[in-house]
Amino acid sequence: MKYDTFVELFPTMRILKKEPLAKYTNTETGGMADVLAFPKTVAEVKLLVNMANENGIPLTVLGNSSNLVVKDGGIRGLVIILTDMDQITVSGTKIMAQAGASLIETTERAYQAGLTHFEFAAGIPGSVGGAVFMNAGAYSGEICQVLTEVSVITRAGYVKTMVNEEMNFGYRHSQIQDDHDIILEATFILKEGNKHNIRETMDNFNFLRASKQPLEYPSCGSVFKRPEGYFAGKLIHDAGLQGYQVGGARVSTKHAGFIVNVDGATATDYMDVIKHVQDTVWEKFNVKLETEVRIIGED
Ligand SMILES: Cc1cc2nc3c(=O)[nH]c(=O)nc-3n(C[C@H](O)[C@H](O)[C@H](O)COP(=O)(O)OP(=O)(O)OC[C@H]3O[C@@H](n4cnc5c(N)ncnc54)[C@H](O)[C@@H]3O)c2cc1C
Structure with a gap:
């Protein structure tokens, strides 16, 4: 399918042709996406998935591109970046965040609402979707400890809910890595806490990061998993x-x-x-x- 056809089908969506992904990745490397789309709603994601299926177009999903090396030959077919789907809603001890919301912003919102248990993620520069996909973690916390459920769209185009127990979470692993579903939204349940203590913990974690990690350079964070019994x-x-x-x-x-x-x-x-x-x-x-x-x- 031609680029012009994409633009005709989605006249209000930002869609770019032959777009260098180095502009988006945290390493500032990577080749071009044939077509790069920025959906803003679940309905748009659904349409893109269906259209890619019907036309046999490979589809790749990116979040904040902070855990990626995109090879220099780029990505064929359609690439979608979800960072325009970034709404965060706090209600009581529950936070619902769309997949493209910044994880750092989500932890800020938790702090503002006086909610604890999300401090560990204060400095992880991913999107909520990428963090769930990776079961991101730091300082003894992991996404699986605070996530209750996710809304996903399957590659066949069906929207469904998966509860925490169905996510098969492990060390930097989730079921999504095996199923290739696309995460649309995540729900987290936190606990009421003391705002002063929450801020202090978040600031302390960010201080530790800045003192130990080379944040002054582009990178993709820790490149390797922790091998059993070693660092x-x-x-x-x-x-x-x-x-x-x-x-x-x-x-x-x-x-x-x-x-x-x-x-x-x-x-x-x-x-x-x-x-x-x-x-x-x-x-x-x-x-x-x-x-x-x-x-x-x-x-
Ligand atoms: C300076 C620095 C520090 C970091 N520190 C940490 C840390 O402390 N702990 C940690 O765990 N990680 C850390 N990371 C790595 C990274 O931030 C996390 O893995 C993060 O969760 C990735 O999210 P992302 O949105 O950037 O994902 P991306 O890099 O965009 O994508 C990663 C993978 O997730 C998939 N994906 C993304 N969004 C979706 C979606 N909505 N649905 C389905 N699949 C999706 C992509 O296809 C890809 O395979 C760090 C990275 C940097 C650069």
Whole structure:
């Protein structure tokens, strides 16, 4: 299906053709999307899913692109970014957030309402949808501890609700990674707390982040999952890999688990650094490092 047909079908939606995804990813790398759409409503997402199905067009969903390496060949077909679906509603101890809402903004809203238990996520730069997909976590908290249910649209175009128990949450894992549904909205239940303490905890976590993480550079956060019984960062540090660089992508000297874009890196630079780190840690310690970051797109 041609780009012009997309524009005709969705005259009020922002739709871009051959759009470089490096403009959207946190690493500032990645090739072009054939077509990039920014739906604003569930109805629009549904129409896009149905239209992609009917025309055999591959469809990729992105949130805030903070946990992604999009390869330099870009993404064929239709890419949708959900960050225009960003409403957050607080009612009592319940927060309902659309998939594209910023997780950081959602934790701010929890604070404003005097709700506790979401402080752990105060500095995670993802969308709510991406955070549920990844079961994002920090400082002993995880999305699965506060989420009650999600509304998703299946790849076949049906909207359904999944409760927490159906999400098969694990360490940086949710059922959505296996089913490929698209998250539309998430509901969280929190507890009433003390606003002063909530602020203090959030500020403390953000202080810790800023002191330990290379937030001054583009990155995708921790690149590798924590291998059973080890810490990825320590293995990388002990292997002498900090500062290792290919092109503009470098293993951070501040936090060994991060690969930072220090100088116009390409996604290929990122992939080369990732492979070298995995090979070296395997050779030295016999430990397999699996990526936490999602690698998508074409070479
Ligand atoms: C500086 C920095 C610090 C970070 N710190 C943390 C941390 O402390 N803890 C942590 O867990 N992560 C951390 N991250 C990683 C990242 O922010 C999280 O994984 C976040 O949850 C990803 O959300 P996103 O919206 O950016 O997802 P994206 O990067 O856009 O997408 C990630 C995956 O989720 C899928 N996805 C996104 N939205 C949807 C949706 N609505 N429906 C279905 N699938 C979807 C995408 O297809 C993709 O496969 C950090 C990243 C950075 C750059």
